[in-house]
Each structure stands twice: as structure tokens, then as C-alpha cells.
Amino acid sequence: MSALAQQLPAGVEIPEIPWAAISPELTLFGAGILVLLLDTAGPRRRTSSVIALAILLGIAALAAIPGGAAPEIVALLVGAGVLQLALTLWLHTRPRLLGAVLTVVALVATIGIAAWQYQAAANGGMVGTESLLADMVAVDGVALFTRFVVAGAGILTVLLGFAYLQDRRIHRGEYYPLLLFTATGMTLLASAADLLMVFLAVEILSLALYVMTGLARRDMASQEGAFKYLLLGAFSSAFLLYGIALVYGATGTTHIATAGVALSDPGTPAGLVFAGIALMLVGFAFKVALVPFHMWTPDVYQGAPTPVTAFMAAATKVAAFAAFLRVFTGGMEQLAWIWVPAVSVLAAITMLVGAALAVVQDDLKRMLGYSAVAHAGYAAIGLVAVSEIGTGATLFYLLAYAIMSLGAFGILTILERRQRKAIAVADLRGLWQSAPSLAVMFALFLLSLAGIPGTVGFIAKFGIVRAAVDAGLVWLAVVLVISSVIAAYFYIRVIVAMFMDDEPAHLADAPVPPASAASTAVSVAAVGVIALGVLPPAVIDLAERAATFAG
Amino acid sequence: MSVPAGYYLILAAALFSIGAVGVLIRRSVIVMFMCVELMLNSVNLTLVTFARIQANLDGQVLAFFVIVVAAAEVVVGLALVVNLFRLRASTDADGVGALRA
Amino acid sequence: MLAEYLPLLLLFAIAVGFVGVSLIVAARLGPWKPGPVKAMAYESGIITSPETEIAGSRFPVKFYLVAMLFIIFDVEAVFLYPWAVVLRDLGWFAVAAMAIFILLLFESYYYVLRKGGLEWD
Numbered sequence: 119m120s121a122l123a124q125q126l127p128a129g130v131e132i133p134e135i136p137w138a139a140i141s142p143e144l145t146l147f148g149a150g151i152l153v154l155l156l157d158t159a160g161p162r163r164r165t166s167s168v169i170a171l172a173i174l175l176g177i178a179a180l181a182a183i184p185g186g187a188a189p190e191i192v193a194l195l196v197g198a199g200v201l202q203l204a205l206t207l208w209l210h211t212r213p214r215l216l217g218a219v220l221t222v223v224a225l226v227a228t229i230g231i232a233a234w235q236y237q238a239a240a241n242g243g244m245v246g247t248e249s250l251l252a253d254m255v256a257v258d259g260v261a262l263f264t265r266f267v268v269a270g271a272g273i274l275t276v277l278l279g280f281a282y283l284q285d286r287r288i289h290r291g292e293y294y295p296l297l298l299f300t301a302t303g304m305t306l307l308a309s310a311a312d313l314l315m316v317f318l319a320v321e322i323l324s325l326a327l328y329v330m331t332g333l334a335r336r337d338m339a340s341q342e343g344a345f346k347y348l349l350l351g352a353f354s355s356a357f358l359l360y361g362i363a364l365v366y367g368a369t370g371t372t373h374i375a376t377a378g379v380a381l382s383d384p385g386t387p388a389g390l391v392f393a394g395i396a397l398m399l400v401g402f403a404f405k406v407a408l409v410p411f412h413m414w415t416p417d418v419y420q421g422a423p424t425p426v427t428a429f430m431a432a433a434t435k436v437a438a439f440a441a442f443l444r445v446f447t448g449g450m451e452q453l454a455w456i457w458v459p460a461v462s463v464l465a466a467i468t469m470l471v472g473a474a475l476a477v478v479q480d481d482l483k484r485m486l487g488y489s490a491v492a493h494a495g496y497a498a499i500g501l502v503a504v505s506e507i508g509t510g511a512t513l514f515y516l517l518a519y520a521i522m523s524l525g526a527f528g529i530l531t532i533l534e535r536r537q538r539k540a541i542a543v544a545d546l547r548g549l550w551q552s553a554p555s556l557a558v559m560f561a562l563f564l565l566s567l568a569g570i571p572g573t574v575g576f577i578a579k580f581g582i583v584r585a586a587v588d589a590g591l592v593w594l595a596v597v598l599v600i601s602s603v604i605a606a607y608f609y610i611r612v613i614v615a616m617f618m619d620d621e622p623a624h625l626a627d628a629p630v631p632p633a634s635a636a637s638t639a640v641s642v643a644a645v646g647v648i649a650l651g652v653l654p655p656a657v658i659d660l661a662e663r664a665a666t667f668a669g
Numbered sequence: 670m671s672v673p674a675g676y677y678l679i680l681a682a683a684l685f686s687i688g689a690v691g692v693l694i695r696r697s698v699i700v701m702f703m704c705v706e707l708m709l710n711s712v713n714l715t716l717v718t719f720a721r722i723q724a725n726l727d728g729q730v731l732a733f734f735v736i737v738v739a740a741a742e743v744v745v746g747l748a749l750v751v752n753l754f755r756l757r758a759s760t761d762a763d764g765v766g767a768l769r770a
Numbered sequence: 771m772l773a774e775y776l777p778l779l780l781l782f783a784i785a786v787g788f789v790g791v792s793l794i795v796a797a798r799l800g801p802w803k804p805g806p807v808k809a810m811a812y813e814s815g816i817i818t819s820p821e822t823e824i825a826g827s828r829f830p831v832k833f834y835l836v837a838m839l840f841i842i843f844d845v846e847a848v849f850l851y852p853w854a855v856v857l858r859d860l861g862w863f864a865v866a867a868m869a870i871f872i873l874l875l876f877e878s879y880y881y882v883l884r885k886g887g888l889e890w891d
Contacts, residue, residue, distance in 0.1 A: 132863045151877060158884040314731050321738045328745050338756055345749045349701060352742050353692055356708035359735060360685055363712050363728070367678075367719035372727050733848055740845035744838040751834050 133252035139235070140255060142228045142265050143302050143309075149224030150298030153217045156206065157291030164213075168206040175199030198227075214284070217294035218276050224298060225272045228305070232265040253373050256311035256444075259664030263513050264308030264440045267520050271432040272301050277639035278528045279425030285535050288334045288423060297429070300326040304437035308444075313362045313372040316441055320358070320405065323437065324351045327430060331422040343421020350404065350414040358401025364394030374449040382452035395457055398445065405438040408461075408498060409468040412491045416479075419487030424534055427483060428527035431490050432520035439497055439516055447504050454504045461502045462594060468495030469601035477608045482541045485608060486526055489567060492605055493519050496598055499582050503589035510662030511581035517661065518566075518578035518650065525563040525643030529556055532636050549616040557616045559644045564609040566647045569602050574650035581658065677718040684711035698753075702746055709739045832890060839882060846875055 137144070152171070156164050176199055201223065209216040235257065250257060275297065283289035303323025310316040328351065332344025366372050368390035369380035381391050403411040419427050446457060472492030479485035497519070500512030533541050533556070550557040566573035579602065586595040650657055684707055691704030713732045720728030849871065857864050882888060 132860055151874070154881060155877065158881050314727070314734065317731070318734060318738070321741070325741055325745055328749070332749055332752070335752060336756075341749065341753050341756060345698070345746075345753060348742070348746050348749060349692070349698070349705070352705045352746070353689075353708070355738075355742075356685070356688070356705060356712060359709065359712045360715065362731070363715040363719065366716065366728055366731070367722065370719075370723035370725060370727075372731065730852065733852060736848055737845050740841050744842045747834060747838055751831055755831070 354404030
């Protein structure tokens, strides 16, 4: 211990805690804890504990006034207490609904706070592109953008999942806390300015996701998916971590920007630099599912309960790519000559293999899983462009993919409730006759995933191609087009099954269960696909302005 | 009589490789888990060695977090294994669907 | 250089010698009366049941559950060591931070308790 004490720098400083900047994470995490506790307690205890909590929040608000806190924060604390109290008193006999409502409230609050932070950043206010909390967290464009997407995806997931989970009898109380913890990890990952924080955030989101994947305890596929996800996730974390260790060894710091500068110093041992970057690359490639590190994706996507798959596809991808962007494009711009060729090749293989393997799948969830692999390849092109245009294109692509995949998996959620088993392409025959609105929306999402003009998928792909050409990576743009052509085949195949086949499948006879929440979520996604496909400039502009990293 | 720091790094690299190979070639899920743990712990050794060389504490702090995260991962993993075991009474990874695909 | 290892070598030789001598002496001088009770596996005084006797046989799931809970709560204590080192420098800030951390631990403990994770039946 004395040796440890001697190594300490002379004065240990207490970091200033930027409450405002990290309030989205605090909101999500706090809500997660709260929902978990409320679920654990019985109805009577639930009410009394919430009254106690409301009193606590009131005291905190009172204490915050002389503490010099902004009036907004006081109002927020009081508002949270009152809302919480009202909701619990209203819903204390229906714990699942209470959990769902509280989760949505927390996610909406997160969007609100992020919007306020964006406003402040735009006005050059307190939240800018700077590192906070002892340089652990950066609240910059990428972080804010990810917060919006993750929170939005979370809200749609709650709407999609409620009836589905109820039907499969896996609507466990832990679902909502886990969802909130995952969202916490994701937003934290996107704002991590230190490799230590990157590792921690990855683990927070992964650990919660492993459990969510295995939510269906009696379902072998779900258990297998969860276990495989866990094993390969831990495996990839080890690689990421070893990379971080080597970078730390080469530079003496884990701060991304500082380490990036130190790494490009010619005096740094080249072996450590190469090995560190390569190992981190493997770790990130696992997390965003680039071929050949994609093996877990189809199994996990297929095994997880469908709403969880939707959330995984939409939100995890954004968060993982945000960190990938921050560490590589942001932190190691000077070293682009080392990693750009490697990532380019990975992206090219990913696009082709993902699309080719999706063609031969019959299970729709598995097919969309492989298509997710291909889409990771498209998004990675913006990464290797190493430019603000490229980063903006990747961010917009991820937003587009989040909307499309939430919609597509949302439709599958609704269909699975009708059929009570996994959906194969053949099951969709004649869907047009039995449920025209579902068929039309599903077709819309698939066309968007294929990148047909008029949808958000086209605009996003167009942005990626523009970034690739701009960076002189024409061959990657060509590979993207080839991959899209292959991919169009299996998207169109599903659409043909829905509209052209006259002979209706068994599914067509199944009654349509009322699912207003899920239908609403899917409709919102459909509107998003069209709206962003027709009038995208505002959002693209937002994505490009978000393409800034805290130094 | 101190051991050169390079030896620790080589040992850690060897342990990491053993772990990685173990995950890829072993069949029992428990052994695969142990191999992942071996990888994480070799990273810890690397981190602590570098912390010594760099004469700052960041590496040791990171190692603490790795220890805790590794424990959390094991707990989630074992819970899944126990459940899998109850569902199909085997811990053979080959039986677990298309894990090798 | 090598001479510095001499005490270590000596210690090693003494340790091996002591173990060897005690084993030989015990085998030569002690009475040898094997019996079923003596052949039983030693489980800290608990009479072994057929289930736990053979390695690789089934343990009740509760056993794993408690083991896992122990690991996770035990390992969290690792953060107390660095905290204790800097406690004097950081003062009340550190106390508050650790209080929040422990509170969160208690929250998970409460969850486990309420979910019946610590009940044997």
C-alpha cells in the first residue's frame, strides 16, 4: 500500500462533476434503479416507498436552491417527484404498465435534456465540444446525436414489446430496468472520452443486453443466443481491452485524444502502436459486427425476443459506431494510414458476405440479422472516409438504419403474435389480403433497407457514396452498389411473397390481435422513413453538424 | 534481483494467446469461460506492468475495473449456463446449436 | 546474482525435506487401520450425500446461485482499497462517493433478498 501511495501524484484533485452534462445518463440510470425497486416491492410497499422518494426529491430540490443550482434543475427535481408519485398512485396495481410508463417517461426526459443541451451547444453555451469529468466524458455532437437516437429507439421498443412480451409470458419486471441500463451504457459509450470509459460503457450495455437476449428462459433459441452473445462478447472485450492496454503502455495515458497524439509520435515503439490498434480494431469489429467477426449476429438476432432484437439492431449499432468513430476517426486521425486500409477491406467483405448470406435465409429474423451485417459494412465506409462528411454520413446512416430496422422488426413482432412462432418467408404469402396495412408498411421498410429512392434508406446510402467518392474510395462505393443489388433480391423476394402469391398461408387465417401500441410504433417508423426520405436536408445538416469530436 | 518488465509482458501475451486459442478449440463451455477469464487476467498483468513502467496509476485503476467486470461477466455467464444445463442437461458447446457455424 | 537466490533454494530444500520426512515417519510409525468411515470424503464435518460425493455430479442449483452472488458482492470490495488510500486527501467527497456506491450495492442486495435469491427452500 505504501508503494501505491508513493506513486500517487502530489495532490489528488477532486474532479468537478458536470451534473448538467451527464444528466441524461443519470436520468436513465436513476430511472432504471427506481423501476427495479418498484418492481421488487409489493403494491402497498410500492406506494409508501414512492412517497418516501418524493419527499427525498423534495429535500434534494430544497437543498439544491442554496447550493446554487439552476432553477431548471430544481424544477426538474420537483417535477420528477410529483410525476413519479402520481404515476405510482395511479398504476400501483399494474406493475408492468407502471414500469413501461416510467421507462418511457425517462426516455422522453432524456430526449428533452439532449435537446436542451443541443440548444445550449448551438448558442455557444455551457455544453460545448469539451471533455468533462476529469476528461472521462465528452458531450459533443456525436454524443448528443446518439442520445437522441438511443432514447427514440427505446421509446419505440417499449411500445412494440408490451403486448408481445405479455403474450409470450416473458414480461418480467427486470425487462424495463435492463432496457434503461442498456440505454445508459449506450449513451455513455457515445460520450466516452477515455478508453477506460469506453470499456466500462461497453460492458454496461453488453451485460444488460446478454440478459435481455436470454429473457425467454424456457426457449432454447433465446438461451443459445444469449450464451453465444455473452461468450463472443466477452471474447471481443478481451481483445479490445488488450488493445487498450498496449495503447496505454505505448503512451502512458488512456485519454483518447491525448493517446492519439502520442501514438503518432515517431518516438513511440512501432510494435506497440500496431498491435494496440489492431487489437482494438478487432474488438470494435466484433461489437459492430464486421465480417469475419460477425458470427454472433444472426444467432443473437434470431434468438432474442423480437422487440429486443429491434432495440439491439437500432440502438446498439449507433452506440458502437459512435465509439468506433470517436476512437478511430476522431482520436487516431493521424494514424489513418495504418487502420484505414484494414477497415476498408473489412467493410468491403462485410457488405458482400452479409448480403450473400442473407439471400439463402428462410427465417425472416435471421435474414434481417444478416442484412444488419451488410448494413454495418455500409456504415463503416463513412468511418474510413476520415472526414466530417464521412462521419456525418455514418451518423445519418445509423439514424436511418435505426428507423428502418425498428419498423421491420416491429412488423415481425406483430406478425409473430398472430402466428405464435417464428416467421418464414413462406408464411407471408397473401399477407396483402389479410392485413393490407401491415403488408404495405413492411414493404416500405424493406424497400428502404434496399435503398429505393423516395425512402430514407436511399438518402442515407447516397450520403455514404458521396463520402466515399469524396475521400477517393471509389472502389468501396462500387462494392456498396454491388452489395445493394444482391440485397435487393431478398428484400424483393419477401415483398413478392406478400403481394403476388395468391394462395394465402396459414398466417392469413390467424386472427389479428389488437395491438394499438405496437401499431403506433410501427406507424411512427413508417412516417419517419418517408419523411426523411422526402425532406432530409434538415436532418442531414444536423448529422453533419454533429460530426464534431471533443478534442 | 528484479525481473525485467519485458518478461511480464511476454508472459501476459502468452497467457492471452493460450486463452484465445482455448476459447476457439475447447468444447466445454465452462472451460471456454475459464479461457476468457485467462485472457482478461493476462490483460490485467499487462496493465499493471505498464502502470509500473509508465509510473502512473491509470493502468492499475483500469485493472480494478477489469476485475469487477470480469466477475460480473462470469456471474451472468454461469447463470445462463445453469439455465442451459437445466434445459438440456449438457455443457458441451457443440450441442449448443450452431455455435461453430 | 545467483547467490542472492541461495536463501530461497535453502528454504525450498527445507520445505521439501520436512514434508518428505513427515510422510515417511508417519507411514513407518503410525498404525494402518483403514475403514469405511475413514475412507469417506471430508466435507467439513457434514456427512456427504451421494449427490455431492462424486465429482461432476449434480449440485443443487441453489449452490451455484449463492456462489455467484457471493462472487459479485465480494469482488465489489476491490474498490474499497484504492478508495481507502486516497480517503484522507479527498475528504468528505470520497465519503459521499463511496456512500452512493455502497447504497447501490445495498439496492442490489435488497433486490436479491426480495426475489428470494437467498432462501434455501
